[in-house]
Amino acid sequence: MSERRPGTNYLNVSYGIRSWLFTVDHKRIALLYLGSVTLMFLLGTVFAGLVRLELLTPAGDLFSADSYNKIFTMHGIVMVFFFLIPGIPAVLGNFLIPMMVGARDLAFPRLNLLSWYLYTIGALFTLFNIVIGGVDTGWTFYTPYSSAWTTTNIVPVALGIFITGFSSILTGLNFIVTIHTMRAPGLTWFRLPLFVWAHYAMSIVVILGTPVIAITIVLLALERVFKLGFFDPALGGDPVLFQHFFWFYSHPAVYIMILPAMGVISEIIACFSRKRVFGYSFVAASSLAIALLGFLVWGHHMFVSGQSVFAGLVFSVLSFMVAIPSAVKVFNWTATLYKGSISFDTPMLYVFGFLGLFTIGGLTGLMLACLGIDVHVHDTYFIVAHFHYIMVGGTVMAYLGGLHFWWPKITGRMYPEWWGRLSALIVFVGFNLTFLPQFIVGYLGMPRRYHAYPDEFQVFNVMSSAGASILGVGYLIPLFYFAWSMRYGKKAPDNPFQATGLEWTTPSPPPTENFPVTPVVTEEAYAYEKMPIPAGGARAV
Amino acid sequence: MRSDLPLFPAQASTTAPHVDLLFLVVVALSIFFASLVVVLLLGFAVKYRRRAGDKPPAPIEGNHALEIAWMVIPLILAMGVFVWGAEVYFRLSRPPDDTLNVNVVGKRWMWKLQHPSGRREINELHVPVGTPVRLNMTSEDVIHSFFVPAFRIKADVLPGRYTTLWFEATRTGRYHLFCAEYCGTQHSGMTGWVEVMEPNAFQAWLSGAGSEVSMAAAGERRFNDLGCATCHSGTSGARGPNLDKLYGSEVKLEGGKTATADEAYLRESILFPAARVTAGYQPVMPTFRGLVNEEGILELIEYLKARAAAQETAPTGTPAVPTPPVPSAKKATVGSLP
Numbered sequence: 001m002s003e004r005r006p007g008t009n010y011l012n013v014s015y016g017i018r019s020w021l022f023t024v025d026h027k028r029i030a031l032l033y034l035g036s037v038t039l040m041f042l043l044g045t046v047f048a049g050l051v052r053l054e055l056l057t058p059a060g061d062l063f064s065a066d067s068y069n070k071i072f073t074m075h076g077i078v079m080v081f082f083f084l085i086p087g088i089p090a091v092l093g094n095f096l097i098p099m100m101v102g103a104r105d106l107a108f109p110r111l112n113l114l115s116w117y118l119y120t121i122g123a124l125f126t127l128f129n130i131v132i133g134g135v136d137t138g139w140t141f142y143t144p145y146s147s148a149w150t151t152t153n154i155v156p157v158a159l160g161i162f163i164t165g166f167s168s169i170l171t172g173l174n175f176i177v178t179i180h181t182m183r184a185p186g187l188t189w190f191r192l193p194l195f196v197w198a199h200y201a202m203s204i205v206v207i208l209g210t211p212v213i214a215i216t217i218v219l220l221a222l223e224r225v226f227k228l229g230f231f232d233p234a235l236g237g238d239p240v241l242f243q244h245f246f247w248f249y250s251h252p253a254v255y256i257m258i259l260p261a262m263g264v265i266s267e268i269i270a271c272f273s274r275k276r277v278f279g280y281s282f283v284a285a286s287s288l289a290i291a292l293l294g295f296l297v298w299g300h301h302m303f304v305s306g307q308s309v310f311a312g313l314v315f316s317v318l319s320f321m322v323a324i325p326s327a328v329k330v331f332n333w334t335a336t337l338y339k340g341s342i343s344f345d346t347p348m349l350y351v352f353g354f355l356g357l358f359t360i361g362g363l364t365g366l367m368l369a370c371l372g373i374d375v376h377v378h379d380t381y382f383i384v385a386h387f388h389y390i391m392v393g394g395t396v397m398a399y400l401g402g403l404h405f406w407w408p409k410i411t412g413r414m415y416p417e418w419w420g421r422l423s424a425l426i427v428f429v430g431f432n433l434t435f436l437p438q439f440i441v442g443y444l445g446m447p448r449r450y451h452a453y454p455d456e457f458q459v460f461n462v463m464s465s466a467g468a469s470i471l472g473v474g475y476l477i478p479l480f481y482f483a484w485s486m487r488y489g490k491k492a493p494d495n496p497f498q499a500t501g502l503e504w505t506t507p508s509p510p511p512t513e514n515f516p517v518t519p520v521v522t523e524e525a526y527a528y529e530k531m532p533i534p535a536g537g538a539r540a541v
Numbered sequence: 542m543r544s545d546l547p548l549f550p551a552q553a554s555t556t557a558p559h560v561d562l563l564f565l566v567v568v569a570l571s572i573f574f575a576s577l578v579v580v581l582l583l584g585f586a587v588k589y590r591r592r593a594g595d596k597p598p599a600p601i602e603g604n605h606a607l608e609i610a611w612m613v614i615p616l617i618l619a620m621g622v623f624v625w626g627a628e629v630y631f632r633l634s635r636p637p638d639d640t641l642n643v644n645v646v647g648k649r650w651m652w653k654l655q656h657p658s659g660r661r662e663i664n665e666l667h668v669p670v671g672t673p674v675r676l677n678m679t680s681e682d683v684i685h686s687f688f689v690p691a692f693r694i695k696a697d698v699l700p701g702r703y704t705t706l707w708f709e710a711t712r713t714g715r716y717h718l719f720c721a722e723y724c725g726t727q728h729s730g731m732t733g734w735v736e737v738m739e740p741n742a743f744q745a746w747l748s749g750a751g752s753e754v755s756m757a758a759a760g761e762r763r764f765n766d767l768g769c770a771t772c773h774s775g776t777s778g779a780r781g782p783n784l785d786k787l788y789g790s791e792v793k794l795e796g797g798k799t800a801t802a803d804e805a806y807l808r809e810s811i812l813f814p815a816a817r818v819t820a821g822y823q824p825v826m827p828t829f830r831g832l833v834n835e836e837g838i839l840e841l842i843e844y845l846k847a848r849a850a851a852q853e854t855a856p857t858g859t860p861a862v863p864t865p866p867v868p869s870a871k872k873a874t875v876g877s878l879p
């Protein structure tokens with residue numbers, strides 16, 4: 001370790017499959033995750049494409065009802081549990097957090113490797129289920145359908161998700177301990193990059209929430225296999241109890257997905273406007289507020305489930321409150337641009353896309369928090385549109401933006417800027433064409449998870465399917481040029497964007513131990529006033 | 542593909558305009574804030590775009606007054622929307638006192654409906670215009686959800702529980718009825734129509750089929766066939782309590798608690814008799830699980846309601862003669878409101 005040959009980095013210190021599969025280097029593990037998460041995203045996108053293909057016509061004529069139900073279920077399960085939840089933390093978080101705090105690795109490197117194995121084993125269980133016939137409950141697994149009625153493979157899928165849950169918990173634990181104990185000298189809490197704050201808040205949610213879904217899944221499996229009556233009224237159970245357990249985790253899970261995304265946005269927006277993030281402490285505090293309030297609003301998924309009017313009121317008012325810290329972030333990011341020096345490189349274009357889509361997703365979320373409106377739109381395409389704006393418009397845009405931003409650091413190569421901008425544009429246009437019509441068709445009354453639908457909904461569905469094909473192209477382009485750039489891209493300097501943050505002070509790609517000498521931090525995050533402006537952003541390099 | 546493009550659903554109930562107004566106002570507010578953000582973003586992006594030779598901009602830490610303002614103002618607006626939304630929700634949850642009642646049983650994959658007169662329908666619901674209708678709903682298998690977009694109403698239909706919905710149709714016509722909670726293979730086929738008719742036409746339709754017996758009468762027949770009457774004979778030494786005035790009353794239970802004899806209580810007493818035993822009686826009643834289905838239970842309940850109603854009008858212990866159709870005058874507290 002101490003005798004580093006010049007030019008050695010984490011990628012070329014050793015070769016061969018074993019050196020990757022047994023690595024304990026957080027950066028290599030991040031790349032392992034990048035590989036698996038990308039595969040799962042592609043798979044989820046293929047399922048999405050099939051869903052949209054079926055919905056091109058009102059008659060359910062392409063797939064049987066059963067196949068269709070299995071396809072949208074797999075789309076949801078793969079996207080939520082194997083892409084959205086692990087995505088940013090496992091890839092970008094894993095790669096960056098040790099570097100951002102000036103550490104050599106995460107606190108528990110072997111645990112980190114174990115978490116990748118757990119993720120992979122969980123994913124294999126779920127994929128195995130597809131091979132043996134699929135599952136048709138929707139990713140929400142509502143009982144008593146899932147516990148007593150469906151004949152599909154609930155138990156293997158539940159096991160897959162259960163195992164993957166442990167991978168999340170280990171990652172969250174690792175982040176928290178690392179952030180607490182391994183910060184470089186001088187790196188006080190209020191000098192931490194907001195990316196680190198966001199991951200800290202996310203880790204708290206993961207550690208508190210994931211055990212609940214794990215237990216819920218165990219109860220579901222027990223009821224299915226041993227006919228124990230938890231959820232099925234025919235066995236003396238409560239049909240709605242499952243929903244309480246499920247959403248107690250799965251609503252906060254939305255924040256597991258979006259908090260890291262918000263962290264990414266803060267980093268990029270500061271760099272490409274050459275400004276400190278406006279109101280650093282408010283942005284940091286709002287991450288914690290979102291994480292904690294997020295645990296109190298699960299009942300807004302159940303306004304029409306027969307829960308009491310009083311419960312409805314409480315969950316509604318809390319849901320309105322949890323929206324405020326999110327709004328604060330949007331306002332702060334906007335204000336960050338004020339009097340900046342703004343360039344429009346690919347990561348920044350994704351951030352603009354994020355801000356537009358996240359704003360729409362958030363505002364429609366307020367409509368759903370509003371009791372009188374939710375009763376009508378609940379379980380319609382309005383919901384489908386809303387959660388895609390938040391999860392895809394939020395998380396995926398930030399993920400892609402972040403991947404471009406840190407690509408030079410990760411691979412030591414630049415991505416082709418022109419293609420990057422093109423893809424950002426296509427993704428934005430395709431996204432809106434796909435999901436805006438769904439708000440309308442949802443308010444018109446088209447329920448979700450419908451394999452066939454009345455004729456009058458067709459126009460919007462055709463628009464949506466057309467948009468999906470554009471969006472799909474937008475997602476594929478980066479796949480190709482990222483792969484291309486790994487070999488042929490221009491060599492990246494250590495800090496191509498002249499960004500602040502410890503990760504940019506080390507070579508690209510970094511050496512195994514991250515920093516040749518332990519860094520000492522003497523100033524706040526985002527001291528952009530002390531950085532030179534790269535002429536024309538990244539285009540100069 | 543159809544050439545007309547509906548952008549807004551038909552407005553066919555007294556509730557719909559309330560929901561739509563609320564929705565449109567919130568949409569307007571949202572568009573305002575979204576435009577504000579977008580205009581500021583684009584404005585800043587253009588005004589402060591990087592130019593050759595830019596010096597690093599002066600740092601701005603933040604501005605507490607401004608930040609507190611943009612927390613407090615949205616919070617106040619949000620609370621306003623919350624209160625308004627809650628008001629509309631109350632409206633949706635509180636049926637008026639006098640309603641026409643229809644029983645609904647969801648079953649994979651059809652809607653089975655029955656009017657108090659006994660008239661049954663499947664995947665069709667006929668109702669008169671201008672009359673409040675209350676649906677008393679339960680499921681035979683999994684969770685379904687009763688959704689009529691034109692009325693802006695929806696409530697989950699749960700196995701083992703009763704939920705209610707109410708609406709007053711304002712326009713005649715045929716409106717989509719959907720199942721909105723995923724319920725398995727033919728979920729998207731679990732659809733139907735609500736047919737809103739002129740009151741005369743509705744009366745004609747209701748008496749159209751002719752041969753049916755009212756739900757209460759059918760319930761009475763079941764009551765006798767299942768042998769309920771042997772214990773619930775109404776005489777003083779009977780093994781079971783007198784059921785004449787039961788529906789809607791407060792029941793004293795073994796162990797000192799009380800219970801309101803609503804639909805949920807009656808259903809439980811039939812299927813799980815040991816769960817809540819009336820004070821002064823032995824827990825000897827057998828369960829009727831498997832012997833009577835959800836529709837049968839609803840008929841039995843209808844019969845008991847009719848008995849209680851007959852007691853109210855005829856206070857001097859005349860034997861209960863159900864008088865169909867019985868729009869239950871008494872406002873029931875149903876297990877849980879939507």
Ligand code: HEM
Pocket residue numbers: 045048049051052072073075076077079080083084137138139140384388391392396434448449450468471472
């Ligand atoms: C090409 C882009 C996409 C298209 C066209 C698309 C389309 C759809 C459609 C039509 C549904 C509704 C299925 C139904 O309820 O009947 C759906 C559900 C869903 N989508 Fe997507 N989607 C896309 C991308 C994504 C992405 C990127 C994610 C997450 C990262 C995602 C997450 C989900 C989830 C969680 C559901 C719910 C599944 C369920 O109802 O069980 N989607 N998607």
Ligand SMILES: [Cu+2]
Pocket residue numbers: 647684685686720721722723724728731
């Ligand atoms: Cu259904």
